[in-house]
Amino acid sequence: MVLELKNNYGHLFEDALINEILEVGTFKEVPEGFKLMEIGSYIRSMPLLVSGAIKVLREDHNGDELLLYYLEKGETCSMTMTCCMGQTKSEIRAIAETDTKLIMIPVQKMDLWSSKYKSWRNFVFESYHNRLNEMLNTVDNIAFHNMDERLLNYLKEKARINKDNTIHNTHQEIAYELHSSRVVISRLLKKLENRGSIELHRNHIKIINLD
């Protein structure tokens, strides 16, 4: 855990803070698909991503999902922070996109560290900033782009996050995350295949060239 922490956060945090994290943080490893946070639940600790990726989803009143953004290594969930400070419930759901390693920090430390360590304040601030930008991107996507462009972006992003040019998902799953229907996704994927951008197989999609 020491190495993991230093490699990913060493340049961000001063040594004293690193040591404190090591004292109170617990190391956690979760498999792909693990639900880290559920809508409506309270959160008692905040995660620092060490490796892997986490997807953050919103859900509407019908239980339909929408992918908001991905969290990568070196990042944290800003929802957790808002939520912990205000003692409110989570507005989002977080699921491990790949096998993921994290360090969990008890929330009580957050206040303390914010005043004690400049690097922590910066980190929290930066993190908000990044999440907000990611969100703006997805909002743009939804508001101004058609489904085919959204799908394209989704595939690109997914390939990047997973460092894998093969997407291991069914059309149905993709449809859920983009808040669309399976049939629509299938048809759009088919178009992309005909254009030579991808190869369709059962349970996975191979990316040839998305540009």
Add this chain to the structure above:
DNA sequence: ACATTAATTGTGT
């Protein structure tokens, strides 16, 4: 190796 079944994907209305 083959047959059966279940799940995913394709297509027309």
Add this chain to the structure above:
DNA sequence: ACACAATTAATGT
């Protein structure tokens, strides 16, 4: 959006 056909993967014998 729905219904159904076709295809593929998984499983048991």
